[in-house]
Amino acid sequence: xxRLFFIIQKEFIQIFRNKAILPMMTVLPIIQLIVLSYxxxxxxxxxxxxxxxxxxxxxxRLIIGKIQASDRFTIVEAPLSAKRGDDLLQSGGxxxxxxxxxxxxxxxxxxxxxDLQMLVNAINGQQAIVGAAYLGQIIQSFNRELMADAAPxxxxxxxxxxxxxxxxYSNWYxxxxxxxxxxxxxxxxxxxxxxxMVLSAMNVVREREVGTIEQINVTPIRRWQxxxxxxxxxxFIGLTLLxxxxxxxxxxxDIPTEGSLWVVFAFCLLNLSVVxxxxxxxxxxxxxxxxxxxIAFFFIIVFVLMSGLFxxxxxxxxxxxxxxxxxxxxxFVSVMRQVLLKxxxxxxxxxxxxxxxxxxxxxxxxxxxxxxxxx
Amino acid sequence: MxxxxxxxxxxxxxxxxxxxxxxxxVGKGExxxxxxxxxxxxxxxxxxxxxxxxxxxxxxSVAGFDVxxxxxxxxxxxxxxxxxxxxxxxxxxxxxxxxxxxxxxTTIQENYHLIEDIYVQLAPFKNRRAGNLSGGxxxxxxxxxxxxxxxxxxxxxxxxxxxxxxxxxxxxxMLQRLKAQGITILVSTPYMDEASLCERVALIQExxxxxxxxxxxxxxxxxxxxxxxxxxRIYQLLLDLRTFDLAERVEPxxxxxxxxxxxxISQKTILDFLKNKNHEGIKIQPAQPTIExxxxxxx
Numbered sequence: 001x002x003r004l005f006f007i008i009q010k011e012f013i014q015i016f017r018n019k020a021i022l023p024m025m026t027v028l029p030i031i032q033l034i035v036l037s038y039x040x041x042x043x044x045x046x047x048x049x050x051x052x053x054x055x056x057x058x059x060x061r062l063i064i065g066k067i068q069a070s071d072r073f074t075i076v077e078a079p080l081s082a083k084r085g086d087d088l089l090q091s092g093g094x095x096x097x098x099x100x101x102x103x104x105x106x107x108x109x110x111x112x113x114x115d116l117q118m119l120v121n122a123i124n125g126q127q128a129i130v131g132a133a134y135l136g137q138i139i140q141s142f143n144r145e146l147m148a149d150a151a152p153x154x155x156x157x158x159x160x161x162x163x164x165x166x167x168x169y170s171n172w173y174x175x176x177x178x179x180x181x182x183x184x185x186x187x188x189x190x191x192x193x194x195x196x197m198v199l200s201a202m203n204v205v206r207e208r209e210v211g212t213i214e215q216i217n218v219t220p221i222r223r224w225q226x227x228x229x230x231x232x233x234x235x236f237i238g239l240t241l242l243x244x245x246x247x248x249x250x251x252x253x254d255i256p257t258e259g260s261l262w263v264v265f266a267f268c269l270l271n272l273s274v275v276x277x278x279x280x281x282x283x284x285x286x287x288x289x290x291x292x293x294x295i296a297f298f299f300i301i302v303f304v305l306m307s308g309l310f311x312x313x314x315x316x317x318x319x320x321x322x323x324x325x326x327x328x329x330x331x332f333v334s335v336m337r338q339v340l341l342k343x344x345x346x347x348x349x350x351x352x353x354x355x356x357x358x359x360x361x362x363x364x365x366x367x368x369x370x371x372x373x374x375x
Numbered sequence: 376m377x378x379x380x381x382x383x384x385x386x387x388x389x390x391x392x393x394x395x396x397x398x399x400x401v402g403k404g405e406x407x408x409x410x411x412x413x414x415x416x417x418x419x420x421x422x423x424x425x426x427x428x429x430x431x432x433x434x435x436s437v438a439g440f441d442v443x444x445x446x447x448x449x450x451x452x453x454x455x456x457x458x459x460x461x462x463x464x465x466x467x468x469x470x471x472x473x474x475x476x477x478x479x480x481t482t483i484q485e486n487y488h489l490i491e492d493i494y495v496q497l498a499p500f501k502n503r504r505a506g507n508l509s510g511g512x513x514x515x516x517x518x519x520x521x522x523x524x525x526x527x528x529x530x531x532x533x534x535x536x537x538x539x540x541x542x543x544x545x546x547x548x549m550l551q552r553l554k555a556q557g558i559t560i561l562v563s564t565p566y567m568d569e570a571s572l573c574e575r576v577a578l579i580q581e582x583x584x585x586x587x588x589x590x591x592x593x594x595x596x597x598x599x600x601x602x603x604x605x606x607x608r609i610y611q612l613l614l615d616l617r618t619f620d621l622a623e624r625v626e627p628x629x630x631x632x633x634x635x636x637x638x639x640i641s642q643k644t645i646l647d648f649l650k651n652k653n654h655e656g657i658k659i660q661p662a663q664p665t666i667e668x669x670x671x672x673x674x
Binding site: 018215 | 425426427447450451453455457459460461462463464465466470473474475477478479480520
């Protein structure tokens, strides 16, 4: 026990003396949390739109007015010809071209139907889909107004009023659809995981590079003592970072904390043990810190992009959804969101606990096994 | 019973035969030197004896325990100083010592008597980080850390490489004192002049042992005539002497050239030969053989 305590003490002394690592684990993650939470925003604003109005009727002016009134669209130009509209799309001057054909109003009134053309620049898929959906909504509402407007006149012709389904909705767990409420807990989980993975991946190999492992290996120190002595300081650092991050999130972004923080911290502990196992495993298998860094980097990229932080796992192909099962960041992000936003209790995130607990056993056993004291 | 017993040890790194059929014994309390150039296999042998490396074949025991089967027992009983400085550079002198004492389940106080002589020299720097020590101080600290658990056998892999002449001498004096305390010491060095400070030495090259004996007996076994020669044009002298048919080998040795002669060589035959080659300022005197001569003779 005394031996383990001294190994841990030694690790802490080394960590706090390292001028590069200390700011890397304290200041940088908080800055990242703030910057990323403001910047990593899926809301689409400022969609540039060009409207080719070939009708110049009161209806076409009405629809332009509605688009103008929306804060999501910026009307960049109102070209006179469809050709000019195409050019704008080509040159990237506009994201969407809306064409109101000649006789739009006349057709609507006479034929009870009229067409509009929407050309969307889908190079930026997200922007295009969301922008087009917003525009669709505006046109829908315009459509309803026209129908209501024309209803008395139409009623004279029609025998019965057109049936209509109205949908009302409310957003649970994030009533205002505040993007930051959604992102901050996830980003925090991701940052803690990445940091601990990088630090642990570089740790044992550093001793190998410097040569100190040679001296350690001839001592009676046991393998599990050595590995545990490496892990505990990082667990402590990870939990501290989580606490600081949650406090910052509460103060700066006013993120909700509906569920029990105990569940969050308990899961963080378990999750970090998986990440540490992975990191130490990498560290044991490579020869230089550079190799460790590159391998850790590869896994981190995959973990982050497939974690459901930015794009939902449910919309990934089936094979990719299976890949999310051994992804520690995916579980962490999901637990953070569920517990903090929705107030889920331990029972609701049991699945994540079980999977993560299993992975922790596997990776830590591998980490101890792969640390060889002799060649 | 010998403290170190090596029997037919072989070790290969792929197709490289680092050690070839090595066998020798080191008695209890002996100061034994392993002398050989870089790449001779000294470090490989150390790594096998300190249980860091499993030999390809053969067996060895340290302090009575087999290096493969009873490696745990050995790790408790030996001190090892690797050739490369391998203490924590970002820990202070005192923290390093404390750390290694604790790892071995002991304290600095308990075994202070073993390291006292060395540690008093380090004491003024005890709060300095190990990485900021001078080369000689680093070696002293490494020796302290290897001694702190009162080992029965001490393995020192090139402890004086890269250390200044004064520190080297001090280091060897420390080894003599440790030997006096009954610790068995196996030390390797590429410096032939340090061999005479050991009780027995093994000359090793390319993974093979050339000779094992006490330094005195080894020097005595060198029975060829040896002459030291110099002149005003030392490089030309070397070239000329290499064509001298009574010289078996000519090697630069300090400011002189040493000639290992064939039968029939004498001061007069050398002088005649050199005068013939128009050398001036010629000085010729008999030379005393050293371990280096023995090594070059065998190599």
